[in-house]
Amino acid sequence: MEIDPWVWWLIGAAGLGVGLVITAMPELGMLAVGAVAAAAAAGAFGGDTLVIQVAVFAVVSTALIAVVRPIAARHRAQRPQLATGVDALKGKQAVVLERVDRSGGRIKLAGEVWSARSLDTDRVYEVGEEVDVVDIEGATAIIM
Structure with a gap:
């Protein structure tokens, strides 16, 4: 066969x-x-x-x-990278708890209180304002 x-x-x-x-x-x-x-x-x-x-x-x-x-x-x-740690916080919104300027202040970010400072040295953010986190330097969030 x-x-x-x-x-x-x-x-x-x-x-x-x-x-x-x-x-x-x-x-x-x-x-x-x-x-x-x-x-x-x-x-x-x-x-x-x-x-x-x-x-x-x-x-x-x-x-x-x-x-x-x-x-x-x-x-x-082109797979999207999973952001973890402080990289996951970049681009998030936060709320100002204490006035933030170039020398510092406090924000509430992802349910936690963070020290923060303004990206623009001439800009001041008042309590209650919503801000965007553009970077994290150590334990300080840089906002705008």
């Missing part, structure tokens, strides 16, 4: 799929798609077209790797 070439391509695609799951290498998934395309070519053109099958496998696999890989790399690089 002879097995049709398209079946061999599907077995190869399944093997690559298993490799993808085990190693988490996305390139193996792209090669598996190329093998499925080669299986489709074998089914469409018959089993005697090994050159066409290999060409379809190579073209589809190479195209997927050339197109999908750079897109995935860009998405990986």
Whole structure:
């Protein structure tokens, strides 16, 4: 009993799929798609077209790797970073508890009392005003 070439391509695609799951290498998934395309070519053109099958496998696999890989790399690089600690406080709003000027004052930020000073040395913030935290220097919030 002879097995049709398209079946061999599907077995190869399944093997690559298993490799993808085990190693988490996305390139193996792209090669598996190329093998499925080669299986489709074998089914469409018959089993005697090994050159066409290999060409379809190579073209589809190479195209997927050339197109999908750079897109995935860009998405990986653009992941938002989770801000923690004082970095998470930058950009938050606070309420002035004691008058804030260039020499200091107090604000309520994220439920805690912080020392603060004005970013603009000529600006004064009065009690009750809402302000934005632009930076944290040590234990002092810089506001505007």
